[in-house]
Amino acid sequence: MPIKFENVGVAVRDLEATIAFFTDLGLTVLGRDTVSGDWADTAVGLDGNHANIAMLQTPDGSGRLELFEYIHPNAIETEPTQPNEIGMHRVAFSVDDIDEALEIAAAHGCYPLRGVATYEDIYKLSYIRGPSGIIVMLAQELKKS
Incomplete structure (x- = not known):
């Protein structure tokens, strides 16, 4: 199928x-x-x-x-999800410039859970807490394939 x-x-x-x-x-x-x-x-x-x-x-x-x-029915408020919880985890996006994306997020009151990490000189990435507690992963590719 x-x-x-x-x-x-x-x-x-x-x-x-x-x-x-x-x-x-x-x-x-x-x-x-x-x-x-x-x-x-x-x-x-x-x-x-x-x-x-x-x-x-x-x-x-x-x-x-x-x-x-x-x-x-009325929406049910829950505690914001944590990265290690079972179930819906996050929404991820590739961005050209993670610093610019983080500035845009900050303008909406949305900030990284911890900071920006570099994965094996391939990606810079960060999990941010978006609107309604949504975890949003932003990733900037450092080495273009």
């Missing part, structure tokens, strides 16, 4: 702030909608499912990120 990756979905506290963060990093908004109804209840598995959504895409078109802000 053929399979194709479509997107990563993330529930967020503030859709507008999260869109601003990711579009400032270079993603574009493909579309926005409000979803509800029997089909949404069935697909998601929540009665009365009602959410504002936005689909974002990377500039090269290879990756999509779907953001949800729940209207009903």
Whole structure:
């Protein structure tokens, strides 16, 4: 059976702030909608499912990120995930300039969990705490293949 990756979905506290963060990093908004109804209840598995959504895409078109802000049922606040927790871990992006990307993130109040590391002179990378506690990995390739 053929399979194709479509997107990563993330529930967020503030859709507008999260869109601003990711579009400032270079993603574009493909579309926005409000979803509800029997089909949404069935697909998601929540009665009365009602959410504002936005689909974002990377500039090269290879990756999509779907953001949800729940209207009903109410969103459930949780502790921000840690890098070693089981389950959804992070969203990762390649960037041309990690320092510039970190400046953009900081303008949104989002900072590295610890700092910037260099992996075998191949990548500079950092995990940052993004909007709604999302862990976002930024990686700058140092040696072009």
